[in-house]
Amino acid sequence: MNAREEVLARLRSASVAGNPATPVVVTREYATTGQLAPGSAEVLARLDETLTDYKATVTRVATTDDVPGAVAAFLGGARTVVVPSGLPEAWLAAYDGEVRRDGPPLSVDELDAVDAVVTGAAVAIADTGTFVLASAASDQGRRAITLVPDHHVCVIRAADVVCSVPEAVTRLDPSAPLTFVSGPSATSDIELDRVEGVHGPRRLDVVLVGP
Amino acid sequence: MTAVELGMPTVAADPHGHLRGTESFPKAAHHALADTQLRRNLGHATRTIRAKRAAVVSEVDDWEELRRAGETIKADTLARLPELLVQLEEQVTARGGQVHWARDAEEANRIVVDLVRGTGADEVVKVKSMATQETGLNEALEAAGVAAFETDLAELIVQLSHDRPSHFLVPAIHRNRAEIREIFLREMPDVDPALTDEPRRLAMAARAHLRRKFLTAKVGISGVNFAVAETGTLSVVESEGNGRMCLTLPETLISVMGVEKVVPTWQDLEVFLQLLPRSSTGERMNPYTSTWTGVTPGDGPQTFHLVLLDNGRSNVLASPDGRQALHCIRCSACLNVCPVYERTGGHAYGSIYPGPIGAVLSPQLTGISGTDDVNASLPYASSLCGACFDACPVRIDIPHLLVQQRAAAVAAHTRPTxxxxxxxxxxxxxxxxxxxxxxxxxxxxxxxxxxxxxxxxxxxxxxxxxxxxxxxxxxxxxxxxxxxxxxxx
Structure with missing residues (x-):
């Protein structure tokens, strides 16, 4: 018997010995919608609070017209930024450094040499201060571009902000890679206290667009 | 990277890997209790994390409902384990991944070593994984001439100091900042001699130390937090970004998971992504969670292997009550609240699974061979106070299992004690x-x-x-x- 057959055979006989007499009923009595309405002013305020609590810097703007100014302010003296191939060009209109589009893909060393990355996000979760990057979305791009540069500026639209984790999971398609980001890279490995700044981007800035 | 694993059993000693120590819990606990520095470090760290966990759990109104959902999803999974694993295998394979099965630790190590050799690489970067700690993969790789670089900060501390892990989440919980500084100064060749013991500076030192390794590694090795049978999606929950580095930059990714890590549906993650971070690091959400499905052209490793590990799990599954121990999502909340763990630390348990859950999981995975089996002493490493059950995000009735394993330890007596x-x-x-x-x-x-x-x-x-x-x-x-x-x- 090969390993696959043997492991499955063992598990099947263990099932016979250990399975409960009646099938297990999964109880889902937890909340699947959040306390605040998706896209509302309240949910944006909560997201602002939770992002800030985990050491991201947030700028609130009312409309997409204000995005270029906010992005440029965050980028400050950054000489080069990388952006995913489908990022709206207008978002970088006020930035005067070099913009490198990731198409054709930059090498890891090229990514290591850029100062910052600017992306959109697929969905954001107000309860936890999280946004999710979907590799399949053209304004978010492949995973390496938001990982190697040390500074990440993320633009989040009100329509993509939900309150709770279940609301976000429902909106996401797992067939392409996803990255859930909650604050800049951090560690709790020294005396179980959280400190920011390890291998991922050490600086995380968010432009939050909406009411 | 030679003689990295001093003080650990050799690879060939036990086909189960690192699930048994060399002395009984009471003996090992005596050594640990005599170490006042260790007790201070553990007391400080567990107090910190208990307060953080309590604060973020109290924010969630439906915490008890989430715990019940976590419990029943896991029970349902175990009741259908063979079919879910076959479904996972089909989905991963359909998306361009390759699935391997391993009966025990030795076989899992052999599979991984052969896969690494096949790439021609002589180094790998690793993201913290209990499964590969369990199998003793690093020693197996070293024996095959492959250097394995642990990239999680706490694992790095353990590896650099030739020590053993003592906690699921923070394997170096027994070290304080001053000790970590000394280890870095002694073991990191390129470290700044002016390094202080400020945690932020220590984290920066780790970043500098590993940066080139990440950017040039050809092979990454990871564990798995959750594997979704329905879609073939795998996930790794982490903090530092070392996980993202290992999962994204290498050409080849090898992930090793215990068979019980499968969950039926993508929707199930909405439960566990709420339960796990709040229970483990006491955060609303950990900094990074990565999910991926097979191979994605143009993004990340273009070769992906998944190794499914039994290593005694089928023994545990055969016990109607005992199988609850397989619900464990390795959050370590039960360690942090345990009055015994808080005083002895993780090394006293021998097995790489310490604390209350380790005390019921390790003896079930290995079986108890008789009165001299050191794992027979583990179910007694508890006052049965019940704090572990209250903290467990998937409601494992650990006190009940401890009593049951005490009975099993007594039944294993061949001559009267x-x-x-x-x-x-x-x-x-x-x-x-x-x-x-x-x-x-x-x-x-x-x-x-x-x-x-x-x-x-x-x-x-x-x-x-x-x-x-x-x-x-x-x-x-x-x-x-x-x-x-x-x-x-």
């Missing part, structure tokens, strides 16, 4: 009033032994089992029955 003999002697003495009266007379001897100090501090075997750990008070001058006879007859 000191405790058995004492209990038998007591049974003889207590079955008739006449014998009991005689036994009471013998208590006078105890008063002689206790002497003026009024305490008995040492008795011969088998009673030494009691007096090694605690004193006995001197018996009273008169028992109740003697008093009754004197005053009421």
């Amino acid at each position: 000191g405790q058995d003999l004492t209990m038998q002697a007591m049974a003889i003495a207590m079955t008739t009033p006449g014998r009991f009266k005689l036994a009471e007379k013998a208590l006078g001897l105890g008063r002689v032994l206790a002497g003026k100090k009024g305490r008995i501090t040492g008795l011969p075997w088998p009673m030494s089992g009691w007096t090694n750990a605690r004193d006995l008070p001197a018996p009273p001058a008169e028992t109740f029955r003697q008093w009754w006879e004197r005053t009421h007859r």
